[in-house]
Amino acid sequence: MVIGRGLTLESPVGAASGTFGYGFEAERMGNLAGLGAIFTKGTTIEPRPGNAPPRIAEVPAGMLNSIGLQNPGVEVVATEYAPRWRGWAAKVIVNVAGSTIEDYVRVCRRLDRVPEVAGIELNISCPNIAHGLDLGVDPRAAAACTRAVRAVTEKAVIVKLTPNVTDIAEIGRAVQDGGADAVSAVNTYLGMKWSRARGKPVLPGTGTAGLSGPAIKPLAMAAVARLVAALTIPVIGIGGIASTDDARDFLELGARAIQIGTANFYLPGLAASCAAELRQDGGAA
Amino acid sequence: MSPFQLPESDLSRARDEAATCIGVDELGPNLHLLTLEAATASRAALPGEFAQLQVEPGPLLRRPFSFCDLDPGRGTVSFYLRVYGEGTRRLAHLTPGSTVRLLGPLGRGFSLPETRASSLLVAGGVGAAPFPHLATQLLARGERVHWLNGAAGSDQLFPLRRMPGGLAGSVQVTDDGSSGRRGLVTDALPELLGGVDRVYACGPNPMLQAVSEMAARLRPEALVEVSIEAPMGCGFGTCLGCSIPLRFRGAPVPGLCCRQGPVLGADQVDWEALRRQPAHLE
Ligand SMILES: Cc1cc2nc3c(=O)[nH]c(=O)nc-3n(C[C@H](O)[C@H](O)[C@H](O)COP(=O)(O)OP(=O)(O)OC[C@H]3O[C@@H](n4cnc5c(N)ncnc54)[C@H](O)[C@@H]3O)c2cc1C
Ligand SMILES: Cc1cc2nc3c(=O)[nH]c(=O)nc-3n(C[C@H](O)[C@H](O)[C@H](O)COP(=O)(O)O)c2cc1C
Ligand code: FES
Numbered sequence: 178m179v180i181g182r183g184l185t186l187e188s189p190v191g192a193a194s195g196t197f198g199y200g201f202e203a204e205r206m207g208n209l210a211g212l213g214a215i216f217t218k219g220t221t222i223e224p225r226p227g228n229a230p231p232r233i234a235e236v237p238a239g240m241l242n243s244i245g246l247q248n249p250g251v252e253v254v255a256t257e258y259a260p261r262w263r264g265w266a267a268k269v270i271v272n273v274a275g276s277t278i279e280d281y282v283r284v285c286r287r288l289d290r291v292p293e294v295a296g297i298e299l300n301i302s303c304p305n306i307a308h309g310l311d312l313g314v315d316p317r318a319a320a321a322c323t324r325a326v327r328a329v330t331e332k333a334v335i336v337k338l339t340p341n342v343t344d345i346a347e348i349g350r351a352v353q354d355g356g357a358d359a360v361s362a363v364n365t366y367l368g369m370k371w372s373r374a375r376g377k378p379v380l381p382g383t384g385t386a387g388l389s390g391p392a393i394k395p396l397a398m399a400a401v402a403r404l405v406a407a408l409t410i411p412v413i414g415i416g417g418i419a420s421t422d423d424a425r426d427f428l429e430l431g432a433r434a435i436q437i438g439t440a441n442f443y444l445p446g447l448a449a450s451c452a453a454e455l456r457q458d459g460g461a462a
Numbered sequence: 463m464s465p466f467q468l469p470e471s472d473l474s475r476a477r478d479e480a481a482t483c484i485g486v487d488e489l490g491p492n493l494h495l496l497t498l499e500a501a502t503a504s505r506a507a508l509p510g511e512f513a514q515l516q517v518e519p520g521p522l523l524r525r526p527f528s529f530c531d532l533d534p535g536r537g538t539v540s541f542y543l544r545v546y547g548e549g550t551r552r553l554a555h556l557t558p559g560s561t562v563r564l565l566g567p568l569g570r571g572f573s574l575p576e577t578r579a580s581s582l583l584v585a586g587g588v589g590a591a592p593f594p595h596l597a598t599q600l601l602a603r604g605e606r607v608h609w610l611n612g613a614a615g616s617d618q619l620f621p622l623r624r625m626p627g628g629l630a631g632s633v634q635v636t637d638d639g640s641s642g643r644r645g646l647v648t649d650a651l652p653e654l655l656g657g658v659d660r661v662y663a664c665g666p667n668p669m670l671q672a673v674s675e676m677a678a679r680l681r682p683e684a685l686v687e688v689s690i691e692a693p694m695g696c697g698f699g700t701c702l703g704c705s706i707p708l709r710f711r712g713a714p715v716p717g718l719c720c721r722q723g724p725v726l727g728a729d730q731v732d733w734e735a736l737r738r739q740p741a742h743l744e
Binding site: 195196197198202203205206207218226227229230231232233234235238239240242244247390391439441442443445446 | 472473474476478514516521522523524565692693695696698699700701702703705706716739740
């Protein structure tokens, strides 16, 4: 699969950000075999401790999460984790998050100097503190962030889109114009679970959190269909993939590659078996 | 804040196997002993380690349970279950011959003494789960093992006959006095701590905190290990859902119950922060 700017994947199957750590757990458990790419946990300039528990809640055919971008910071990723990726067949693409465009630029500038980083996935679904805006819901901000990152790295830049917008294709076109090599979609949908026993949402804060899992697959397919129709750059399909047939659905729809997310938690061998089965289809071009 | 300073579970031993239900014994109201044929886990699981079980049809995410007892000869493992919600209800109603997915062993279990030691095992309610396996291992090494078991009422006590023979002593307490002594495990604890080198505890978090504090005060030379619970999405360190407050060299650090735990040294837990944390999701 050619994603762009020198990034080629051996298999269309990837593991989605936040569901695979930095790949080390799957390595220990023998579940890396045949994967095309690993998208790491969202990585920020500074270490983040994440949100107070509870952080996850189960809902029918899915889960809600509000992890709060817990990660060790880009410096630890660049100096301690990256050397351990040497020799892996799967490409490691670092998912980048931040509060301001300047944050994204600083993380990407640091990652640009790390040879083991095969590409960057920009998670632009974080609230932009400086402008009080969510970068991922404003086409101009999304394009500006993409352009700013494009200017500081030679690595492939994949922009990960939030589905919590009226017109995802509009955001897709904006980041394509901003220089994105590909887009990945979707990130989680905004959701909430209510606890009647407590008379408040199950998860703390505002109670809203990210919905993922098989429940979102039809929604994600609709979003990917709009992006495939609107864009010339590759689209990586994500959302509720829990079997090889689910992956085939996205690929037939026109996604160049796919990512498995929540299913990695309850089917830890799925990504590897999906990659093997698609290879038998002849899907690994 | 690197969460990787504390020792972590060894994931290379975990296997995802199809396990066949051998039977479910009802041990009390909503309390069941589930026996599964799971050859690999029956040979691999160490005391205090857990498995993630998946039933179909059933909830999406797997549910974590401590290995209760193993029979490597027959290739079976058992779990002591309290029916709580949909996942545990479906497990309790499994019929012989049906299959579940078992991912394990996971987590860090209890440490076993390197020199001759006298151990006290303290259980609250379904917290008895990991102790048949631990007691069997300790007794096989010739250790002295004392058993302190507490529950709300007599029908909720893990049956003594399910523990291995050869215990040096056993005390049962119930909240209502319907069996053994009336009171909490912490009421019976002080007199049992004398001469003990190791205290192993499993039960509700407030009980674990009370046991840890009491042991530190009355028997500071004893090593205290507790098995902690947190809601788990994966069981192997990738979802970051099972965050628990720990201490490393005196400083608070966020830990993962499934990787640094579930068994932790009492001094590794930030008890005050844990107390402020809501117990469950619902
Ligand atoms: C390491 C570990 C070992 C455990 N060992 C045992 C055991 O040996 N026997 C036993 O009966 N129970 C044990 N538990 C608790 C058991 O996992 C929960 O009771 C069970 O997950 C509830 O699932 P449910 O579908 O019945 O309930 P639901 O209400 O459907 O559960 C909803 C959600 O809450 C979570 N949850 C609810 N209660 C707990 C809890 N006490 N701890 C963690 N997560 C919870 C579930 O994972 C699920 O995501 C253990 C928990 C952990 C973390
Ligand atoms: C626990 C959890 C943590 C996640 N963390 C991130 C993250 O850090 N960055 C990101 O871009 N997406 C994150 N995601 C979103 C997933 O990468 C994926 O886009 C989404 O879950 C939809 O796919 P799925 O239905 O297959 O899970 C996370 C998802 C989950 C469930
Ligand atoms: S249960 Fe997923 S990280 Fe611990």
